[in-house]
Amino acid sequence: MASWLIRNAAVVTMDDDATVLPKADILIEGTDIAGVWPAGDAPREQHGTRTIDADGMVAMPGMINAHTHCAMTLLRGYADEMPLMPWLEERIWPFEMKLEEDDVYWGSLLGIAEMIRAGVTCFNDMYHYFEATARAALDSGIRANVSGVLLAFLPDAGERLENAIAFAKEWKDRGDGLLVTMLGPHAPYTCPNHLLDRVIEGAHEAGVGIHIHVSETKQEMEESLRDFGQTPVERLTDIGLLDVSPVLAAHCVHLTDSDIATLVEKSVGISHNPGSNMKLASGTAPVRRLLAANAVIGLGTDGAASNNNLDILEEARLAALIHKLDAGDPTVVTAQQALQMATRGGAKALGIDDRVGRIEPGMKADVILLDFHQAHLFPRHDIISHLVYAARAGDVRTVFVNGRPLMLDRQLQTLDEEEIYRQVGERLKRLVQ
Numbered sequence: 001m002a003s004w005l006i007r008n009a010a011v012v013t014m015d016d017d018a019t020v021l022p023k024a025d026i027l028i029e030g031t032d033i034a035g036v037w038p039a040g041d042a043p044r045e046q047h048g049t050r051t052i053d054a055d056g057m058v059a060m061p062g063m064i065n066a067h068t069h070c071a072m073t074l075l076r077g078y079a080d081e082m083p084l085m086p087w088l089e090e091r092i093w094p095f096e097m098k099l100e101e102d103d104v105y106w107g108s109l110l111g112i113a114e115m116i117r118a119g120v121t122c123f124n125d126m127y128h129y130f131e132a133t134a135r136a137a138l139d140s141g142i143r144a145n146v147s148g149v150l151l152a153f154l155p156d157a158g159e160r161l162e163n164a165i166a167f168a169k170e171w172k173d174r175g176d177g178l179l180v181t182m183l184g185p186h187a188p189y190t191c192p193n194h195l196l197d198r199v200i201e202g203a204h205e206a207g208v209g210i211h212i213h214v215s216e217t218k219q220e221m222e223e224s225l226r227d228f229g230q231t232p233v234e235r236l237t238d239i240g241l242l243d244v245s246p247v248l249a250a251h252c253v254h255l256t257d258s259d260i261a262t263l264v265e266k267s268v269g270i271s272h273n274p275g276s277n278m279k280l281a282s283g284t285a286p287v288r289r290l291l292a293a294n295a296v297i298g299l300g301t302d303g304a305a306s307n308n309n310l311d312i313l314e315e316a317r318l319a320a321l322i323h324k325l326d327a328g329d330p331t332v333v334t335a336q337q338a339l340q341m342a343t344r345g346g347a348k349a350l351g352i353d354d355r356v357g358r359i360e361p362g363m364k365a366d367v368i369l370l371d372f373h374q375a376h377l378f379p380r381h382d383i384i385s386h387l388v389y390a391a392r393a394g395d396v397r398t399v400f401v402n403g404r405p406l407m408l409d410r411q412l413q414t415l416d417e418e419e420i421y422r423q424v425g426e427r428l429k430r431l432v433q
């Protein structure tokens, strides 16, 4: 069993009190965090234990991207500055019609390389050719929740749904617990009730959760009220979708007070995606009201076509900033709350908070180290403040997932980036004509 001892790090535990240990040692044994001690107090190193001297570094739980479409890295910068519906209908969906399975595999690896470099150790994905994304995740060693996207307007929607259910059943236990499968109906407005009914049935059959976009735009809210006489949340409640566990609802920008009460009562996980919401001008999610109601909130980047990166540290900063601006109040959405969303909030939203999201003995060793020995991170009055308001993705130096190093001293250990760039470049010649 491989073991690693991280010495002398400042440790942001993200425990209930968001304790920061000024100088501590973390022992990783196998897949788990075996212990955390004040620096120097760790037991004597066993033969074969590898040691990292993390003096000047900050250790924290790996961040969780609670909502993305990883292979949309292929569309980064392909269509910017358009309203959501023309953006989807005229640019994104036609491009996606040309995708082949291997395009999604290499696009997913590109996104995974970017996320590992940004200290993201788990992502929640919904996309076409979901098996390719699952393979990419397993090949890289990152933790992933994967679901196939279901859109009723596709000619083979029924077949795709059955394939997605079969995938959810067959792949759910692969990868030593790193891979979690879900079902991914795109959104209430792209999925009629008969399709959602089968999704709910399939989720119960397979014993998996559901990942869905909910109340992203004002138009979605208005059309739902016009066509169903219900908000999207009311409609999903009515058909029993929110009784599946877990449900990850992405966006939740336009919510009534009653919708918020329902999401809390049903323990629905919410992915707040401030970068995407700002870029697509979808609105400002009611995060202050959600926090006040004790809703379960994580942070997501959405796809790289609407962000345009997969950097959760940046989303934490945006979350902490936009709600202050929106409220005209600098005290709302604190750095601690934003960092909590980026870590244990996301874990809870995905139903994996028993495994990840905190640095504590017994948790899976999804641990990242950031280099704080840099001008923009001096002096260290408040490490959590620095992480949210001053640090950058490029400060991440070392990344462990499930006890395995995926990046050491900024060197990726499981992926060949040059080969990924070459493959993606080749594929784009066919996709963009």
Ligand SMILES: [Zn+2]
Pocket: 067, 068, 069, 213, 250, 302, 303
């Ligand atoms: Zn999305």
